[in-house]
Amino acid sequence: MERSRWQEAQRGQAQALETLMNEALRPRGLRVRVQKRWRQLIIRCDAHAGISAQGWTRFIERGLGRLGYRSRQTIWLDGGNWQVVLNLGGTTPVAPTWLPHMILGLVGAGSLVFGGWLAYQWQSPATTAQAVVEPQPTPVPTPSPTVITIKAVGDVILGTDFPDYRLHPEPRRLLAQVRADLSGADVVFGNLEGAITRHPYSSKNVNGYSVFAFRMPPSYAQLLKEAGFTIFNLANNHTGDFGDVGLRDTVQHLQTAGLQSFGKRGEIFYQTVRGVRLAWIGFSPYDYHNSVLEITTAQNLVKQARAQADLVIISSHLGAEGTGALRTRNQNEVFFGEARGNPILFNRRMIEAGADLVLGHGPHVPRAIEVYRGKLIAYSLGNFIGYRTLGTQGELGYSLILETRLAADGQLLGARVIPVIIQGEGIPVPDRQNRTIKLIQELNRLDMPESGWFLGDDGVMRPFTAIQSGQMQLR
Secondary structure (H helix, E strand, C coil): CHHHHHHHHHCCCHHHHHHHHHHHHHHHCCCEEEEEECCEEEEEEECCCCCCHHHHHHHHHHHHHHHCCCCCCCEEEECCEEEEEEECCCCCCCCCCCCCHHHHHHCCHHHHHHHHHHHHHCCCCCCCCCCCCCCCCCCCCCCCCCEEEEEEEEEEECCECCCCCECCCCHHHCCHHHHHHHCCCCEEEEEECCEECCCCCCCCCCCCCCCCCCEECCCHHHHHHHHCCCEEECCCCCCCCCHHHHHHHHHHHHHHCCCEEECCCCCCEEEEECCEEEEEEEEECCCCCEECCCHHHHHHHHHHHHCCCCEEEEEEECCCCCHHHCCCCCCCCEECCEECCCHHHHHHHHHHHCCCEEEEECCCCECCEEEECCEEEECCECEEEECCCCCCCHHHHEEEEEEEEEECCCCEEEEEEEEEEEECCCEEEECCCCHHHHHHHHHHHHHCCCCCEEECCCCEEEEEEEEECCEEEEC
């Protein structure tokens, strides 16, 4: 029976793998859960202060090595859980080449011994020709540093009832298929494009061709909360569609649902997450927000936030729009006669001023992602949901959830692209074809060739030093 279970685990059967791991972890009072999603295994363990990242990594590394898996995945800390996402290749096991490259800063002598002891426990059943060695005593591992996990998406519009009625008959279905992918983070960010209000008068002259106003019912704030969102940027060209009254209503309805928001001119929004102080600043091309056209003023605002927070996060709404605006260049962009800013110049200046992460949106399509001076810049997260409001043709329907892991000192520990496709009338669903990953890989090659990080086919971004024989060499 034991040998059969081992063989089942080698073939990628989640239940068998979970059983083997839990047998090894039982002396530590821990349990894991293993799920299989398409051709991925997701391994989660409830972590506590007594286990360091390196100890857990070595356990996974050596255990999967004995099973014969080959993986280039990273270790992800999702909220309070250690999580490993493992791509399954063919059914024939190959030599292990697991490289725990993303967590070098977390190595400790005690955790190495702990990892070795767990790895001993998780090995194939002994035969008469095998000698059984007693496990070594386990020292108390060093506690791991705090890591903040942020998931971010682009433009969010759940529909509109102005000037005509375009709301889903079952609104809870709008985000149902991506809810699982939005879960498991400390912070979930989105760019809310539209007002949540009942105010009847729009501040825009809507003509149905090039001017739009989006209004969502107050109950939709709770839908966003239920989907997993925690904070929204309001510095864009649609949250003011119903004037100051509509904007105040939007902030109030979000607060009532337990959601945070930011984006006023001069505003730095501070929040504390698991003991780490975050500062959020929203920018747009308009002078009633913090403007991307006023770079010196923007830098001073970032410096002010840097002095008061552990992590500074920028939301930048800028750039031209549409499928003709996929490329990111170091030049000023204009759309319908409006100056929309220079994306490379502005976002890099924010990093130089002290920002730790830049989340871009506005072009309605994904753009390149780069790591500049050790900090991640997503030049555009594209659309995320636009029920009967946003286009879904071509790259307009390519979407993503960007997951980043930041240490409390601002160090980028990991990033990955979770691909999403916007279907039909504008509803997001997971994309099994990985179209957004392929698109961003090409845009990175064209627009960010000097970036020190590489986006893999699995969606994980990794640092690299060279390309040899067609293989990416990881740090």
